[in-house]
Amino acid sequence: MVSSVLAFLGVLAASTSAAAPPPPPNNAAAACRSLKSSFPQQVVSSADAAYPAWNGRWADTAELAPSCIFRPKTAKDVSAAVKVLNKEAGPAGDACPFSIKCGGHTPWAGANNVNNGVAIDLSGYMNTTTVSADKTIVSLGGGEVWRSAYAKTDGMGIAFPGGRCPGTGVGGVSLGGGYSWFQGSVGFVADNVINFEVVLASGEIVNANKTNHQDLFMALKGGNNNFGVVTRVDLATFQHSQQIHGGLIIVPVEASDAVLENLQRFTDDDAAGGVHTNAGLTVEYFLNATSGVGQILLWVIDTDAAGEHEAIRPFLEMQPQIVNRVATSSIAQYPSSVPAVTRVMMADLTFVNDLETLKGVHKITMQIFEESKGIPGLVWDFQFEPLSRHVIDQSVARGGNSLGINGTADDLLIMFIMPLWSDPAYDDQVYAAAQKWHSSVQAYTASMGKGHRFEFANYAAKFQNVMASYGPENLQFLRTVSRKYDPKQIFQRSVRGGYKLGV
Numbered sequence: 001m002v003s004s005v006l007a008f009l010g011v012l013a014a015s016t017s018a019a020a021p022p023p024p025p026n027n028a029a030a031a032c033r034s035l036k037s038s039f040p041q042q043v044v045s046s047a048d049a050a051y052p053a054w055n056g057r058w059a060d061t062a063e064l065a066p067s068c069i070f071r072p073k074t075a076k077d078v079s080a081a082v083k084v085l086n087k088e089a090g091p092a093g094d095a096c097p098f099s100i101k102c103g104g105h106t107p108w109a110g111a112n113n114v115n116n117g118v119a120i121d122l123s124g125y126m127n128t129t130t131v132s133a134d135k136t137i138v139s140l141g142g143g144e145v146w147r148s149a150y151a152k153t154d155g156m157g158i159a160f161p162g163g164r165c166p167g168t169g170v171g172g173v174s175l176g177g178g179y180s181w182f183q184g185s186v187g188f189v190a191d192n193v194i195n196f197e198v199v200l201a202s203g204e205i206v207n208a209n210k211t212n213h214q215d216l217f218m219a220l221k222g223g224n225n226n227f228g229v230v231t232r233v234d235l236a237t238f239q240h241s242q243q244i245h246g247g248l249i250i251v252p253v254e255a256s257d258a259v260l261e262n263l264q265r266f267t268d269d270d271a272a273g274g275v276h277t278n279a280g281l282t283v284e285y286f287l288n289a290t291s292g293v294g295q296i297l298l299w300v301i302d303t304d305a306a307g308e309h310e311a312i313r314p315f316l317e318m319q320p321q322i323v324n325r326v327a328t329s330s331i332a333q334y335p336s337s338v339p340a341v342t343r344v345m346m347a348d349l350t351f352v353n354d355l356e357t358l359k360g361v362h363k364i365t366m367q368i369f370e371e372s373k374g375i376p377g378l379v380w381d382f383q384f385e386p387l388s389r390h391v392i393d394q395s396v397a398r399g400g401n402s403l404g405i406n407g408t409a410d411d412l413l414i415m416f417i418m419p420l421w422s423d424p425a426y427d428d429q430v431y432a433a434a435q436k437w438h439s440s441v442q443a444y445t446a447s448m449g450k451g452h453r454f455e456f457a458n459y460a461a462k463f464q465n466v467m468a469s470y471g472p473e474n475l476q477f478l479r480t481v482s483r484k485y486d487p488k489q490i491f492q493r494s495v496r497g498g499y500k501l502g503v
């Protein structure tokens with residue numbers, strides 16, 4: 001995670017400046033007029049004062065110029081909008097181009113926004129959190145963000161898995177799988193979904209769960225925005241004191257070898273005391289090309305608030321420490337808020353948790369940083385997230401998902417890079433460096449016999465073929481479900497963003 005330490009480490013918050021929108025194609029203009037007449041208070045166009053604020057994104061790199069922005073209040077509003085978008089078909093018989101946004105944290109342009117089309121922003125009104133009377137289910141609006149969900153359930157004696165960065169959205173995080181601090185005890189966020197309320201391409205509103213539309217239910221647990229607009233996510237909760245022990249330790253980059261050794265051991269289910277149900281870890285390198293400052297951010301957690309969990313002790317004991325913000329706090333207070341940024345991108349991959357391979361991957365990542373240092377203001381951020389067999393077993397125990405990693409024989413590490421820069425003139429250079437990193441590391445891990453095909457949607461770059469990385473069987477399954485629920489392939493052809501199925 002990046003966290004509030006971004007400010008501490010010298011990365012400035014974003015300015016929000018969207019370019020003036022070019023004239024919309026006719027069908028977008030007609031769709032906007034139709035939506036405006038049905039929902040006068042819920043639609044803004046570029047001439048409206050609210051447009052820049054409604055069009056804001058976590059990163060400037062994601063900002064585009066939609067013809068209008070629609071903020072639905074209910075699933076019925078979304079359904080009505082989808083019918084309008086279908087009616088205002090494009091030349092090829094597809095629907096008017098549209099996008100879907102929840103927390104708006106995907107940094108690439110077009111992931112959650114659209115030029116010359118209709119941007120559906122679920123975060124405006126569909127940001128609800130309600131808990132069932134027996135407290136076993138939390139129902140989250142398709143536009144809710146985790147910060148709000150954690151705050152609204154604070155004091156209720158329950159917990160549920162969600163984004164570790166509280167500014168991320170329920171929609172994007174759960175549909176991509178979702179990596180949470182409760183990974184060790186309950187698997188991915190998606191594994192804990194018991195029902196998705198979805199607006200299909202036809203405008204029909206359905207509930208997908210283990211008894212209704214089981215195939216759609218399974219597809220949505222990792223299938224991104226390929227199947228519908230999700231208007232509600234019902235998550236299973238569990239009883240919890242809501243107290244956790246953890247936070248951030250920053251150590252100098254010179255401690256890298258020891259950090260990587262501790263990371264490999266933490267992720268190894270076969271190491272002594274290796275299976276961690278209640279401990280979590282993210283290792284983040286934060287290298288500032290301008291100042292030359294390099295630091296390693298160790299995000300640790302004991303989700304039972306038991307204090308110094310054995311698994312995180314090696315990190316807690318590392319010396320010297322530049323910062324130590326480890327404390328007992330409530331889930332809602334975990335220190336990981338993330339300020340908006342200017343230019344950022346993410347790219348990720350997965351490999352087997354092997355120390356020699358890990359050190360080799362680190363070396364390649366540092367080499368590409370060295371080659372990229374000429375990019376003004378570059379911050380080279382990269383992170384490792386453990387994905388041990390034990391975590392994957394938690395997914396299987398809850399019915400599985402569509403990510404294609406069930407039954408993996410190895411402990412894995414998910415790694416992503418997240419370079420930050422400020423001048424758009426250097427966009428191409430950063431993306432080229434990211435692509436080089438991705439192909440170089442994949443080639444290297446494959447040469448070591450330690451590669452893995454899985455690419456986690458939530459940290460992926462636009463250039464990645466995420467859905468194919470779930471494996472041929474899963475991809476085939478997702479395509480079949482897509483054809484069944486979206487025969488005109490609206491979500492493949494007219495919905496911008498996400499990672500398509502390649503049908």
Ligand SMILES: Cc1cc2nc3c(=O)[nH]c(=O)nc-3n(C[C@H](O)[C@H](O)[C@H](O)COP(=O)(O)OP(=O)(O)OC[C@H]3O[C@@H](n4cnc5c(N)ncnc54)[C@H](O)[C@@H]3O)c2cc1C
Binds near residue numbers: 164173224
């Ligand atoms: C600072 C930071 C911290 C992060 N921390 C975590 C983390 O702890 N765990 C984790 O798993 N990921 C994390 N991520 C990655 C994050 O999960 C993805 O960026 C995710 O897509 C964000 O979801 P969102 O709703 O905020 O984004 P959006 O950009 O709004 O949506 C992401 C994608 O999902 C689609 N989508 C969103 N809502 C819906 C919906 N209701 N129906 C249909 N489609 C929808 C959008 O069209 C888009 O393609 C982090 C990212 C950042 C930048």
